[in-house]
Amino acid sequence: MKHLFFLNKYFYKYKWWIIPGVFFVIISNIFGVVPAQVVGHAFNLITENIAIYQLFDGFERQEIIYNIFSNSLFFFGALILILYLMRGLFLFFMRQTIILMSRHIEYDMKNEIYAHYQKLSLGFYRRNNTGDLMNRATEDVNRVRMYVGPAIMYTINTAVLFLLIIYFMFDVNSTLAIYCLLPLPILVVTIYFVNTLINQKSERIQEQLSRLSSFVQERFSGIRVIKSYVREKQVQDVFASESIAYKNSSMNLVKVQALFYPTMLLLVGLSTILTVYIGGKQVIDGAITPGNIAEFIVYVNQLTFPVTMLGWVTTLIQRAAASQKRINEFLQLQPDITSSNAEEPVFDGKISFKNVSFTYPDTGIEALREVSFEVEKGQFVAIIGRTGSGKSTLANLIMRMYDTDAGQIEIDGKELKNLNLNNFRNQIGFVPQEVFLFSDTIKNNIAFGLSAIEEGQVEQAAKNAAVYDNIVDFDLKFETMLGERGITLSGGQKQRVSIARALIKEPKILIFDDCLSAVDTKTEEEILSNLGKIMKGKTSILIAHRISTIKNADKIIVLDDGKIIEQGTHNELLANNGAYAEMYDNQLLEEENR
Template sequence: MKHLRFLNKYFYKYKWWIIPGIFFVIISNIFAVIPAQVIGHAFNLITENIQIYGLFEGFNKQALIYDIFSESLFLFGALVLVLYLIRGLFLFFMRQTIILMSRHIEFDMKNEIYNHYQALTLGFYRKNNTGDLMNRATEDVNRVRMYVGPAIMYTINTAVLFILIISSMYAVNATLATFCLLPLPVLVITIYYVNTLINQRSEEIQQQLSRLSSFVQERFSGIRVIKSYVREDYTRKIFAEESGAYKGNSMNLVRVQAFFYPTMLLMVGLSTILTVYVGGRQVLEGSISAGNIAEFIVYVNQLTFPVTMLGWVTTLIQRASASQKRINEFLQLQPDITAGDVKLERLKGNISFNDVNFTYPDTGIQALKGISFEVKAGEFLAVIGRTGSGKSTLANLIMRMYDVDNGEIRIDDTPITKVDLNSYRSQVGFVPQEVFLFSDSIKHNIAFSLDEIKGDEVEQAAKNAAVYNNIMDFELKFETMLGERGITLSGGQKQRVSIARALINEPKILIFDDCLSAVDTRTEEEILNNLSRIMKGRTSVLIAHRISTIKNADKIIVMEEGKIVEQGTHNELLNQGGVYAEMYQNQLLEEEKHTL
């Protein structure tokens, strides 16, 4: 139960739902116990009146006794019906308070988990797969809801009913009550033993379900690759294995439960047999009446449902504990990056790196070594280098997706660690290397950074990104719905929509992380011409492979194995005759081959 202590704050928040709920539980159970006493009196009435009725056989008053007897039974029956109707009303109120409270807690938990996910840094997402993250926010939360709702409701209901019934039984006859309750210790031991097995099986099921969800999510996302390499049968086989493992774990749990429930019913059956046997002897001795036996049988049968529910509730609690443990593992994680409190209301665009070193925490690969450079407001910085040289890492550090190991990054002469990230990032346009578009309309993808769309800013951003004409060719134009990850569009179109998304906010700093690789030379030139007009007086950082893309930059940085090996303008670097000049010559040769 220690993992479920996390939920105490929600119980305190919704205490005015729990307290009336407990009150309704108590009242409903009082009206559940009283009918047993009424039935006992009715049974005594039957046995006594049958004897009286027999004594008046052959007399005129026998009909009168029959009428009185019938009316009395009718009144007792009506009373029992009224009592159960009142109990049903309070049971309705009980569910309306406790079950509705559980839905509110479920809502709060999902929001807390989602908000916490968003606060965690990229390193967290590199180490955890999407399927597992989704499973903890959905399936695990649902299992916890079953604890805060039905499990707690039935636990309180069972506890109150036990107290009322046992106290009523001992008030009638202590000896008979003791014999009726003899099987309960055996039941408690059985529950304790089985609960351990249920907890183990529940943990295994949740872990396997996470693996299965991750597998399915990943395969659906990569369905194009699967079909291209004709690996449908292979993935089907792996899915069958994972699904089979999940089924095996579930069957193990079912086997435990299959043993549990009949055992509980057996104990209740033994209680009924003991009630009839011991109660019959008590009646013969004159200690109790026959109606008391009927009353005790009703009590025993009333305990049947709570005892049966006890096993189900125990399963719910064990599953909730296992799920809450998994949720707590992530909620206890603190983000590696904490925002500063310096708000840059009007960003100028000065960027400086001072002896920056960075190693990816999850892989241990050192991506940057002693990086130092400066970009003044309004300048066009280009970064070029071979694959794995650290170019994209540079872009991520400017966005402060990670913190440096040592050294310092300054934005407008303020250390980036002291800058408020919301005010900073809202003024930066970032086009990542791996384009991601949402399953929404093109219009909403472009206007993703805006709270409200005004005028023709979406259309203008599309024109600046040289994708307007492509969008107008679609039947629904800007209302065209994109498939998952923008699968409806070609690679070049996705890149340009992503560029339009970055441009629409008119950022003070614009970062392109090799996002022109999928467009042709003519479209690239159109985009760059538009950018030179749009970004006039604004800082832009362009990471690229093609030198033709960056030759007009104010400053070019050449990177090799995480280090800056050269920097300067296009002409200065060519005159140096170093790495940049070699890359330029190689690219010219490749272009000549393509033209031939």
């Protein structure tokens, strides 16, 4: 239960929902128990009046007795109906308070988890897969909701009803009460163990279903590869195998449930038989009336559902505790990247790296080693190097997705760690190497970084990214809905929409992380030409593989194995006849051989 203590703050927040809810539980159970006594009195009335009615057989008074008897039965029937209507009304109020409270807590928890996820650093997302993050915010929260709602409601309801019934039973006849309750402990233990078994099997079914769903999703996503390699039969066989495992798990659960319910009914029936047998002996001895037997049978049947719920509630609490533990694991994590500065200056765009070293904490890969360089305000700087040389790491460090292990990064002469992070990132335009577009309209994807859009702003950004002509060819133009991860567009179109998303912000610092690889040379020249106009007087950093893309840069930095091995202009680096010149010659040779 210690993991569930986290929820106490929500219980305190919604205390004015819980307190009336408990009150409604008590009132509804009082109205639920009283009808049993009414049934007992009615049963006694029937037996007594039948005897009196037969006694006056042939006399005029018999009709009067019949009328009194009929009116009394009608009165008792109406009274029972009214009592159950009142019970139903207060049960409604009970659910409207406690169950609604659980939905509010669910809402608050999901918002808290999502907000906390967004605070966590990029390294957190590298260490955890998306499915697990989603599961904790959805399935785990739902299990916790079942604890704060139904589990608590049924626990209070069972406790109150049990105490009331026990009190009334012993008030009538303690001997009969003890015999009536004898099978109930056996029923509780049976339900607990069977429910635990059902829960374990249900967990296995959920795990198998999750594997089955993941398998299908992945295969449908990679259907092109499957068809290309003619692996449909092999994939079908694997799917059949997973389906059989799921079917077997489900059948095992059904077998347990098939034994559980008859056993439960048998124990309840045994309790009823004991009530009638022992109660009959008590009636013969004159200790109770026949109506008390009817009253006890109602009590026994009223206890059946709450006792059944005990096992279910125990399972809910166990599952909620396990889920809350998983939720707490992430909520207790603190972001690696924090910012406390409230100032919001406008940046010029001067960037300084001073002996910066960085190792990825999750993999241990040393990405940068003692890197030092400066980017002046308004400069167009290009970064080039082989795969794995640390180019993208530089971009991540400039945006402070990670903090350096050694050395420091300065923006306009101020250490990056001391800046207002949100304000700084708002003034950066970033186009990632791996393009990501949302399942939304093209217009909303381009305007993603803006809170307000001016007329013509989206269209101009699309023209600057050389994607405008492609967009207007669509039937719905900028209102065209993109599929998952922008699947509606080609690779080059996706990259250019991503570029438009960065350019529309008119950033002080623009970072292109090898995002022109999927566009042709003519389109690339058009984008770079537009970029020169837009970013005039602003800082641009372009990470690329093609030297033709970066030859006009004010400064070119050549990285290799996390170190700067050369830097200068295109002509200066060619004159050095070093690694840059070698890459240039190799690329020229590749173009000639095409």
